[in-house]
Amino acid sequence: MITSMRRHLVSVNDLDRELLEELLADATQLKSDRRPSPPPLAGRVAALIFEKPSLRTRMSFDVAMYELGGHAVYLSPAEVGLGRRESVADVARVVSRYADVVVLRTFAHETIEEFARYASVPVVNGLSDLEHPCQALSDIFTLAEAKGRLASLTLAYVGDGNNVANALVLCAAKSGLRLRIACPEGYEPDPRYLAQAREEEADLVVVHDPRAAVRGADAIYTDVWASMGQEQEYERRRRAFQGYQVNAELLALAKPDAIVLHDLPAHRGEEITDEVMDGPQSVVFTQAENRLHMQKAILRALVRVDV
Numbered sequence: 001m002i003t004s005m006r007r008h009l010v011s012v013n014d015l016d017r018e019l020l021e022e023l024l025a026d027a028t029q030l031k032s033d034r035r036p037s038p039p040p041l042a043g044r045v046a047a048l049i050f051e052k053p054s055l056r057t058r059m060s061f062d063v064a065m066y067e068l069g070g071h072a073v074y075l076s077p078a079e080v081g082l083g084r085r086e087s088v089a090d091v092a093r094v095v096s097r098y099a100d101v102v103v104l105r106t107f108a109h110e111t112i113e114e115f116a117r118y119a120s121v122p123v124v125n126g127l128s129d130l131e132h133p134c135q136a137l138s139d140i141f142t143l144a145e146a147k148g149r150l151a152s153l154t155l156a157y158v159g160d161g162n163n164v165a166n167a168l169v170l171c172a173a174k175s176g177l178r179l180r181i182a183c184p185e186g187y188e189p190d191p192r193y194l195a196q197a198r199e200e201e202a203d204l205v206v207v208h209d210p211r212a213a214v215r216g217a218d219a220i221y222t223d224v225w226a227s228m229g230q231e232q233e234y235e236r237r238r239r240a241f242q243g244y245q246v247n248a249e250l251l252a253l254a255k256p257d258a259i260v261l262h263d264l265p266a267h268r269g270e271e272i273t274d275e276v277m278d279g280p281q282s283v284v285f286t287q288a289e290n291r292l293h294m295q296k297a298i299l300r301a302l303v304r305v306d307v
Contacts, residue, residue, distance in 0.1 A: 024144055046099060052107065088111055146219075169181075182244065222271045266284075
């Protein structure tokens with residue numbers, strides 16, 4: 001069990017290599033012991049404030065709190081009106097009086113940063129337009145579980161350099177994972193994340209040829225071409241990402257025992273084919289399950305139980 005962690009998990013940058021390894025180990029332990037006794041978060045409350053719809057993030061945190069002995073309260077956009085009905089700072093101050101931890105899923109990353117500044121309890125980034133740390137941590141947990149290690153493994157990420165890709169870039173820098181990103185020109189991960197990872201001597205390459213990225217890889221990861229909030233860009237993005245589909249032909253270039261990941265929801269027939277997603281090399285639904293176990297590890301690391 002993790003004995004110390006920074007106050008918030010707004011970014012993967014809130015973890016160092018040691019804490020990352022401890023989270024992975026704790027998620028493994030919590031996966032084998034779904035309902036630890038005594039329940040470590042008995043009597044604790046998590047506030048789930050979501051501006052965006054969710055299946056995995058909401059349910060994994062809700063179930064995580066239940067199985068750890070606590071309780072989750074879901075607050076919808078209509079109920080909170082974050083930054084409209086009430087200021088971000090005021091919501092943070094009020095919710096901190098009721099809950100022991102806040103999971104915030106929003107559009108602007110700046111909203112989470114502001115919320116964390118004014119909150120007196122830990123704040124977890126459940127997704128922002130810039131980064132999705134909980135997803136990426138669950139992803140590398142899935143990869144380590146399947147392959148027994150992270151260091152020296154090659155992960156090929158094929159598609160949009162979005163919030164998930166940004167978080168994976170940081171995870172690679174802190175874990176020794178080799179990361180190959182293939183995306184069309186103009187759709188690369190945030191240059192600040194790439195620069196930081198390279199300063200930390202991450203084994204990171206960004207290319208525009210998916211075949212080059214996938215060749216010899218231990219795992220292939222893809223995501224939708226247009227995320228929530230980008231629906232108006234769909235046609236332009238669909239044209240730009242032609243040739244970036246993870247299909248049987250592309251998968252054949254990876255190692256014979258390569259695994260396939262997707263953070264879901266998937267647009268089947270676009271970024272990934274049914275044949276691959278439902279095939280024997282897919283760990284997509286184990287990856288989805290592992291959101292629960294990683295969320296538990298995050299909550300247990302952040303929520304104080306000594307008060």
